[in-house]
Amino acid sequence: MAARIKICGITSLEQALKLAAFGADYLGFIVDYRESPRSLNLTELLEVVPQLKLAYPGVKCVGVFVDSDPEFVSDVLGDIPFDVIQLHGNESPEYCASFLGQVEVWKAILIVGGGDIAKARQYRPFVNKILFDAGRGGGEKIDFSLLKGEEVDVIAGGLAPTDIEEITRTLNPKIIDLNSKVEISPGIKDLSLLEKLFQSL
Secondary structure: OOOEEEEOOOOOHHHHHHHHHHOOOEEEEEEOOOOOOOEEOHHHHHHHHHHHHHHOOOOEEEEEEOOOOHHHHHHHHHHOOOOEEEEOOOOOHHHHHOOOOOOEEEEEEEOOOHHHHHHHHHHHHHOOEEEEEOOOOOOOOOOHHHHOOOOOOEEOOOOOHHHHHHHHHHHOOOEEEEOHHHEEEOOEEOHHHHHHHHHHO
8 A cells, every 4th residue: 555645844724725635644733842933833723723624524633742741732632633643752651652542642753773763662552653753854864774674654854755756665654754845945835846746646
């Protein structure tokens, strides 16, 4: 089965609707993380995610959290219809597991060496999916050789449309996560590029 495509760092309803129309499987929204230029606060999320889900109920909306207080995450889930939470900080396995059953849980693990693969394996019993990443929206790319032989749920980190064929052939991931390499500027997606990508897929 071909990998599903996630576009992360969505910052507007207009872009979200267009990407859903193009055929994106997952759209990611960075929740109240001020270090990211792609972050949205709760007011902004309320203006985007419910309308997106109403127009395209099949698209999966991913809330990206970085070391957020678990009560804050629970409050957000009460207001915003996220299908998935992506935990992108130093959250413990127990923290991740506390949301299982309430929402699909992904844990992002930064991969810079072989030891990080062992860390990822420790999280598997506590989450639905592991996301292998190389950074937090900075354009870094994983050394794919580190992941050979691993089950790859989600792969992210500096990936461009031109990488998709190689990633699919060598790693056979379930989901490919694109962000900084499909942008005109941080948070502004290159819709022309993405339209061509989804047409080619």
